[in-house]
Amino acid sequence: MITINGEKMEWKAKMTVQDIISEKRYVFPLLAVWIDGTSVARDNFGTAEVPDDASVQVIHMISGG
């Protein structure tokens, strides 16, 4: 099990940041991601694997206006 912004989500082997983004339908383009406090560059979302028990923050940069 992992947490995404504090909410539980089932962990799958080889799960990447992009998998989480797709599953959560986070379509906003300005996303920033931290896995257990370490940031992941946007270009690496498709390859960065998320370990089990990780705490993931997917931050939507404020926008609008």
Add this chain to the structure above:
Amino acid sequence: MEKMKVLAEWSYDQAKPLRGYTGKTLKVNVGDMTFESKDVSEDMKDKFTGGRGFGLKLLWDSVKETTKWNDPENEIVISGGPLCGVTQYPGMGKFYAVFVSPLTEQTYDSNAGGHFGPLLKFAGFDAIEIQGKAKKDVVIVIDGDAKKVQILESPFDDVNAYTVTAALHEYYGDPKDINDRRFSSVLSAGKGAETTYWGCINSSFWDTHRKAPRLKQAGRGGGGSILRDKKIVAVVVKTHDLSGTANNPADIDTLTKLGAKLHKEIITLDSKQCRMRTAGTAHLNEIMNEYHLLPTHNYKFGQHPDIDNIHSSKYEKKFSQNVADGCWYGCTMACAKAVDGFVLKTGPWMGKTITVDGPEYETAAGLGSNVGVFDPEWTIETNFYADHYGIDTISVGTGIAFVCECYELGLINKKHTNGLEMKFGNKKDIMELIHRMGDGKDDFAATVGKGIHKMKDLFSEKYGASKEIMERIGMEGQGIEASEYVCKESIAQWGGYFLSLKGPQHDEAWLIFMDRVNKQLPTFEDKAEALHYFPNFRTWFSLVGLCKLPWNDIEPADNATKNTPQEAARVPEHVQNYVDIFNAVTGKKITKEDLVLQAERVYNFQRVFQLRLGKGTRKFHNIPDRALGPVWADEWEARTEYYDNELKTEGVDPAGLSSQDKCDKLQKIRRGHWEKLVDTVYKRRGWNKNGIPTVKKLKELGMDIPEVVAVVQKHSRPEDEWKD
């Protein structure tokens, strides 16, 4: 165009900008036909910075506590601010219009791009105050080349924006060089601004590629209605004193260096980030839909199955591409998109081929999903006519959405609407209502044009509609319609909209993602902190003449890797750019903390100003039920699982309850949260329980100006002090 007759004229010694300021303001009274120039003191710069701050200060000095929007002493004050007119860095050509609003009956500030703000400064003035009421239609001209200000008799029978703007650009341009028209800018409103309280102020720039005038809008608050109430058809500013150094900054090298870095960032990253250069703010359409934030059917829902029809890619195809669509020189963000070669299908200009400015996201949603229409062609046409008639596309969208729901609920009927079937999605009749506003003869259109706040009274008095139901569903606060985001699932955004200085507009704080999706604001104190920082930070843009979009609709590639999640949302590198730019222009040495302090001074001053005008207390921070959560069963049933969970989180078992009972229970709980939010935010802002800034707070800010303190003391009661 025939030669205009001069009614009054005044010559002036032109002050050139030095470090962002000319040090002079202009006052034109169209009632007694007088002109005046005032000095800008160092104290005025320190306390009010410029732009909206100058506007509020000058307005304060000119009105009384009893002043109403249509009294002659009410003013429209326009000021850009010290950074306005910088061309090296994107987004630096905005002006702010300040006035007592017909909708909110308190001060309102509204900004626009176009070239008026910079040209006004280069013609010699940090601000213009327009006061009085003319007896017949007039045009005001500030001619920086001839160093003359004139009030002229208007030759226009058709006062609508595109007619007036095109003619005046031609009139003041060199007949031998069409692009000489870029040295003037025109403010205008339109016929719809006369007949409604939703009048916008159109601000033009001459598009040298299209060889046509473009219109940007200070849309909100009814400034255009004041313009027309004063019988002003247009205000023209003209000067050839236009260059990249016309602002005369202290340190041009820093501006050039910072600008070059951001230009590169925008050009390389925008296509992977917000696509502002190709889709403009309409890139948000499908994103808002995905997160249940796209207002649909008067904010009942946040999603709609027809979203693909208004997907940003559809708009992208309609917008002309590869044109430098910046609304001021140097804006590589270039989001001022336009539809060229559009043939109008309705109205007085039916059959004519025109260029339409926009639609931006707010218009695509307001005159789109919120009224139940998912047809870009229709939205583009309403966008054009709203601008042309001088009507704010946000208020008219939200206002008509309210009318449609009233109609579908049976609160009003065809007899009241003079035959219009005001159902969601009825493109023909909604378009007709907008034309009737532009025509000015229809009594129902005039009633609607007074805005939701007054519509609630008028529908109840004239048609017997239930006031109680309308109070629940009318998306207005402090008298003005909400802009186009569904805020019901974010407690912080309730505040972002409804604890604002002037009513629900997204230019104070947009916190929905931070609060609801990122979960970065878990406690009421966290939300209050955000509702302190962001409104002040955003206010700063309005003091100096900036567009907000290049702050956070583009971010450096390493924004996330360099910062913590909490810091990253503030885009620290861009904030530091603004500090450096302010210092480079003015020669001062402010820090990022000073930047918030400058804003907080004006923010609190404006709050006291509202108080002086009889508003500005807790009871005016009203929020409708529709903004708090689902009102009717069908709203609940559109997201049953989600809302059932919301109830469970609040300790209520939804089992066995009807959807309507569930709505009512959640509403009651959320009303309690709202009151708690209000308390927490007021405390953080240094206001008393009644929402009034304390004298202590004013002293801390250096805003304990005797007459400001006197207003606070007059309205403060011992029982409103915090006990802890």
